[in-house]
Amino acid sequence: MKGKILIVEDEAAIREMLGYTLMKDGYAFEEAADVEQAQEIIAGNKPDLILLDWMLPGVSGVDYARRLRNRSETKHIPIIMLTAKGEELDKVRALDTGVDDYITKPFSTRELLARIRAVLRRSIREETDTLIEIQGLMLDPDTYRVTARGEVIDISPTEFRLLHFFITHPERVYSRAQLLDQVWGQNVYVEERTVDVHIRRLRQTLASYGYDKFIQTVRSVGYRFSDK
């Protein structure tokens, strides 16, 4: 599953179309016809992104977006606003409320999915875009640069992502399938032994600095990162 998206839209036909599109692309989704229903869903389980219709009965999408932004529990949930043609002038206002993006109806499936991907990618980056340092091994997610005691290490993007995932999820064992999902992403067809190949390379890269010991093999289960 790529993530869970909450659709807030009063028109059943559009809701259905959105749900179908998301499901086909591998997202989970929930539906709300108004802000009240949306609130109930969010209180139960926070979505990874909200598709929010501009014109809703009762509380409007714009007001709701503002409300979500003002609360600490919901202010980090990305929002894409759905607007109709006549509402385009109000787009500036929408962005003012802090929504991440907007899309004008009618839109193509491809455009919608591209916007969703972009917004999700951005929000993940914002959460993880900080320098990480463990015993002199430093990762900069912004530049994909790794340094070992100040010396820049030559590392491929895949190995960077692998190392970044490990370092941000220490002391837990991950199977090859889990690592594929987390690092390569779902809907990507890669064989599980690819993980072994990249782990081997990553260890070789880290070995000259003695950091290869961080990446541990857990027999018949998978791998674990540990600096203990």
Ligand code: CA
């Ligand atoms: Ca509407």
